[in-house]
Amino acid sequence: MRRYAILAPGHFAVDAKTAHGVVAYGNDATVAVIDPACAGRTVREVLPHLPSDAPIVATIDEALTFSPTALLIGTAPKGGALPAAWRRDILRAIDAGLEIVSGLHDMLGDDAEFAAAAQRRGTTIWDVRKPPQQPLFTGRAYDVAAPTLLMVGNDCAVGKMTVALELVRAARERNVRAEFVPTGQTGIMIAGWGIAIDRVIADFAAGATEAIVLEAASRKPDLIVVEGQGAINHPAYAPVTLALMYGATPDALVLVCDPTLREIESYGTPTLGYRELIRIHEALLATVKPARVAGIALNTKRMSADAAAAEIERARAETLLPVDDVVRNGPHAFYDAIAPFLRKTKRCAV
Amino acid sequence: MRRYAILAPGHFAVDAKTAHGVVAYGNDATVAVIDPACAGRTVREVLPHLPSDAPIVATIDEALTFSPTALLIGTAPKGGALPAAWRRDILRAIDAGLEIVSGLHDMLGDDAEFAAAAQRRGTTIWDVRKPPQQPLFTGRAYDVAAPTLLMVGNDCAVGKMTVALELVRAARERNVRAEFVPTGQTGIMIAGWGIAIDRVIADFAAGATEAIVLEAASRKPDLIVVEGQGAINHPAYAPVTLALMYGATPDALVLVCDPTLREIESYGTPTLGYRELIRIHEALLATVKPARVAGIALNTKRMSADAAAAEIERARAETLLPVDDVVRNGPHAFYDAIAPFLRKTKRCAV
Numbered sequence A, B: 001m002r003r004y005a006i007l008a009p010g011h012f013a014v015d016a017k018t019a020h021g022v023v024a025y026g027n028d029a030t031v032a033v034i035d036p037a038c039a040g041r042t043v044r045e046v047l048p049h050l051p052s053d054a055p056i057v058a059t060i061d062e063a064l065t066f067s068p069t070a071l072l073i074g075t076a077p078k079g080g081a082l083p084a085a086w087r088r089d090i091l092r093a094i095d096a097g098l099e100i101v102s103g104l105h106d107m108l109g110d111d112a113e114f115a116a117a118a119q120r121r122g123t124t125i126w127d128v129r130k131p132p133q134q135p136l137f138t139g140r141a142y143d144v145a146a147p148t149l150l151m152v153g154n155d156c157a158v159g160k161m162t163v164a165l166e167l168v169r170a171a172r173e174r175n176v177r178a179e180f181v182p183t184g185q186t187g188i189m190i191a192g193w194g195i196a197i198d199r200v201i202a203d204f205a206a207g208a209t210e211a212i213v214l215e216a217a218s219r220k221p222d223l224i225v226v227e228g229q230g231a232i233n234h235p236a237y238a239p240v241t242l243a244l245m246y247g248a249t250p251d252a253l254v255l256v257c258d259p260t261l262r263e264i265e266s267y268g269t270p271t272l273g274y275r276e277l278i279r280i281h282e283a284l285l286a287t288v289k290p291a292r293v294a295g296i297a298l299n300t301k302r303m304s305a306d307a308a309a310a311e312i313e314r315a316r317a318e319t320l321l322p323v324d325d326v327v328r329n330g331p332h333a334f335y336d337a338i339a340p341f342l343r344k345t346k347r348c349a350v
Helices: A017-025 A060-064 A084-095 A112-121 A160-173 A185-191 A202-217 A238-247 A274-286 A305-319 A332-345 B017-025 B060-064 B084-095 B112-121 B160-173 B185-191 B202-217 B238-247 B274-286 B305-319 B332-345
Strands: A003-007 A029-034 A070-073 A099-102 A125-127 A148-153 A178-181 A223-226 A252-257 A292-298 B003-007 B029-034 B070-073 B099-102 B125-127 B148-153 B178-181 B223-226 B252-257 B292-298
Touching: A003 A017, A003 A060, A003 A084, A017 A029, A017 A070, A017 A160, A017 A185, A029 A060, A060 A084, A070 A084, A084 A099, A084 A112, A112 A125, A148 A160, A148 A238, A160 A178, A160 A185, A160 A223, A160 A252, A160 A332, A178 A202, A202 A223, A202 A238, A202 B202, A202 B238, A238 A274, A238 B202, A238 B238, A252 A274, A252 A332, A274 A292, A274 A305, A274 B274, A292 A305, A292 A332, B003 B017, B003 B060, B003 B084, B017 B029, B017 B070, B017 B160, B017 B185, B029 B060, B060 B084, B070 B084, B084 B099, B084 B112, B112 B125, B148 B160, B148 B238, B160 B178, B160 B185, B160 B223, B160 B252, B160 B332, B178 B202, B202 B223, B202 B238, B238 B274, B252 B274, B252 B332, B274 B292, B274 B305, B292 B305, B292 B332
Parallel strands: A003 A029, A003 A070, A070 A099, A099 A125, A148 A223, A148 A252, A178 A223, A252 A292, B003 B029, B003 B070, B070 B099, B099 B125, B148 B223, B148 B252, B178 B223, B252 B292
Antiparallel strands: none
8 A cells, every 4th residue: 555645736725636536535545745835734624525634745855754655646737748847856756765656648657867767766657647558449348247337527627536436435335346447547546447548549549448347347346337537528538538438338327517617627618508418428329329317416516505405406307317416415315316227227236 | 752662462452541542642653552462453453443554563572673662551450550461571662772651550660670670771661640749629720711621421431531632622623722631641641741630649639630720721721621530420439530520620511421331340330321420410519619511422332323323312302411422423513512501601712
């Protein structure tokens, strides 16, 4: 088990999605977070929903006093390039013998300076986004015995991974052997395996998705829950979304939406309503292997309790589907509401 | 200008799409084709629609007697890997001082043996599929002044590139300055520039498409015609199709269909009807930047003249759109039929 120092300068309280995911759901421990913007407080003091009393410190040297075994790059800048200012901190961590764990597009292990430093110090660099040899889609996933549930959503960063993990937790508490299939860097860091589909060559993105679903299926689970990526109307990332939709060969979808969003982040493309999202996902899947939306998981963290409850009711009335916020209200009621639909898709123990 | 020997052993008469495209539309000359299966005849004798009397020979050594300056790998095996038997021929060509031009997924220039041989002999290897540094999609293509026309279709290999090239030819004959935007290896070999979008990392596939549309737009054309890839319900390649749809920011689509197909090649997924294809492409584009199907280009090469004419009429009646086979009947009538629609999308000289 790793002891993580998490590097997220200026971002921890804001948008360090990878850092938050690993703290909330990871199998490894977090012993310190590096972010001068909130140094002096603990993780829980800054983000009350995260179950960790790890200290937030201003520098890598302070973090090293908590005996970490690995430095995790805890936030992914737009486009994935490595900010120059982080280079010094990463080299300091390598010199201190830490493993480097990165989800950036830039492969740190391919950087001559980092690679040489790591080799000299006898430590390793894990670029979690580095895809393995890619297979073409084969169609073998059509024969997977367990129902497969894929997350889709109304934008990036709306909580698709969180909903997947919460549903896996709910399933396991009901003695349903659920497998989480990680498709992005944070999910991979949490689960310790998977493929970052956004990093795979476009021709092989569906095939790589199929390969990890088959890997999960080889463990003979009762239920497979696939982390989602992007959004079907995202001008840049929709190809990744579609690769997951066809490659995972899902039996059902969960639609994850932040109802406060009006535009796809940084593109100005209007987000879609619940019914339009359902229609377009189901229409696409109907052309290859039909699958229906089983329910809607709302992310209401930007809303008051009253507004959240009203939006949940509104979405239910509009779609006649199970709707809930699995973070605010826990995943159990929502899981129980969608389980009958999953049971219908394949003979199974869900 | 190159003098090509085209390597397509066992495939030239069958499915050597790259070879056929370069012979039919390329700026470079073809001096010989290597394919023991039809050696002794000429290109035109084997494929009457190809305007070339180049000889077909059985071996690389025979091809070398026609003084080629480059060896073109004329067919792309499924998945793109290099058949071991071709290695010897490629090394022979390098030793004879030929440039190697390849559209395979495997980068021949990254192969230690080929790279060393080419360096030793002082010749070069052009891997046309090798993408340049990839940009994220920015949205700058929304401001392109010329109408942009994208090809989509009911499967791979139905003639999307051919239709694009025929429409460019028809436009130019009307003094409309049309730019062809190559998105696949054959188109790149024909035009001498472009990006193989299927080879781009999924996150950047829309951005790479936008980049080549912007490159075409920088030449101030009257019309931009973008080569299509895959199909929107292709289980493996649809992400590439969607990257073109969002990344090219088209103003109109041409739907290219082989009406004899019932299934997506090698996957068994049913092909879609004209109206369903129109609906699903337009529905997706409506969520980002709306664009309509301007017309349908049928590939009727597997049909009799009577059956082709009947199918063209049927498609017209079903969709109320311009429909034609631009290879069988030439591109002019079809171009003139869709030009008024293109003119409406943007103020332009089309």
